[in-house]
Amino acid sequence: MTISKMLLGAASLAMVAGLAQAESHMADTSGKRIALSNNYAGNSWRQAMLQTFEEIGAQAVADGKVAAADAYTTSENQATEQAAQIQNMILQGYDAIVLNAASPTALNGAVKEACDAGLVVVSFDGIVTEPCAWRIAVDFAAMGKEEVDYLATRLPDGGNLLEIRGLAGVFVDDEISKGIHEGVAEHDQFEIVGSVHGDWAQDVAQKAVAGILPSLPDIVGVVTQGGDGYGAAQAFNAAGRDTPLIVLGNRQDELTWWAEQRDANGYETLSLSIAPGVASLAFWVSQQILAGAEVPKDLTVPFLKITQDTLDDALATTPEGSVANVTYTLEDAQKVIADAG
């Protein structure tokens, strides 16, 4: 054994010991104030996200974990407006900003100012590229690929697929679509014969699918990005076509529809999306950083998957008209940090 290897071993041992003792060495955060800077509130996912943050924040304040956890949302979904909001947060003396950003790059200047002023910035969902900030990202490409992998297990003979994309020009849309196309390249029994933009909204997806359906051959599966599966099902139904295998995105109306179809004709599918509760994870990560924990700059959060077996549980816990959710705890955050370390 060489000296360097021994040193490495000793270092990792020390790290493990350090992690175990982390709790006791941590600084008290009861005087710290955390703010949420959010760029958009106009859909059910964002509403669930804000609600989770408010609940977990109120609880954390009541428990004396932090002094304040306030949520702020910009009205126009503009990067300039959000940059001004971040500057206000610096002036208001917050210790950390949890950030769902309007743009991955346009807020970098404001984020840098916050870092220079000694604030901790944790971005999630809509992440920022500024190196001083932390990022809690979802592997969207893996999510897209998983959809096709699932279709391959259910439809080994393959066939024609319809792809419903999100909002054109948004990073998340490109990533999920990239994953879907990787999946199709791997499972070459599938072919994407049509692609429309549903803007993550049921009514827009319904309209786009209704417009392209007449020109399409038989469709065996629909790959989606979330918030668009129910609209697609409606469009297929209106056109008098057989319902294909539609991958869903955890919205309550989609899950209800799935349960109805399952009870009526044994319909089976998969539903996956990011839980809006990722805001609570970002909150606890920022609390851990304030407490002095060593946290890597890039963290990954798993997506929330609902299968045939967990459908009834998911439906029971999802409020009507909302989206399936998980609230992350301090322990979950510590586990995500440890896994990334």
Added chain:
Amino acid sequence: MKLFSKPWLWSWLAAAAAFAVTAALTSGRGGGELAYAALSFGAFAAIVGLGQMLVITLGPGNVDLSIPATMTLAATLALKAMGSQPGTAFLGLGIALAVGLGAGLANYALIYLLRLPPIIATLAASLVYQSVAIWSNRGLRIKPPTGLADFATGRFLGLPNVAWVGLALAIVVWVILERSVWGRWLLATGQNLRVARLAGIPVELVRAATYISVALFSALAGYLLASFSGGAALNMGQEYLLMSIAVVVIGGSSIAGGDSNVPGVWGAALFMFLVVSMLNSYGAVAGLRNVLTGTIIIAIVIAASTRRNRA
């Protein structure tokens, strides 16, 4: 050629061309299906488009930017009140129209009492409406009652019910504009506000009625759209802001006001759906699709306005 001088002709020609090109791809099979989908989805754009047309007819600077927020608020409150219970469809309609009436009055009050330009007044008001919609139901999607959903997605004599509603409204608007004294007053106000006032036309009454009409149309469209697509969503009205203005302009109404065009609005509404379907069917990527849609719209507007100038 008298026919070619009709500015509404171009939107119908464009819609027919987009239809033919898309239907060609389906080798005739999907033609009926496509036409049915175009009538269903075109109806919503036509209803808000008719409202926007009345406002734009009022003359330069008149436009209603609160259409999406009014749609969302009316649909959200109506569906919440109905709570998916059967037999509440008319209660929901009443609430939606009451919201429309309120929004129209509020918009006009801002314009008249505070002397705000309509663009600013309706934009500011729309932020309030959208916030009330968020606050009232936090984006939860409540299903419409089954009977109402069946009506909104159903058909009568082979045409979608929502298209019948849109058609009936178009006829009412056309009759009012072309055959009633109110229509004359509206056109006169749009052509020259000062002259109209001196001629004894109650211009403020005309303006008030117009801003209330557009809000009522938006509320109705929101109510129908939410019933059609299985619930109100906070972003449901978003695409109808530019859509409502586009169908007016493509339909051959003058953006400067004083010259409206009812048949053109329907043609343009069908065209806006068909052009996206056509480009989707031919596999155009999003960027190319937007560029082509923009180019085609500019071409139609040029065609329609050149003909009008010569006529």
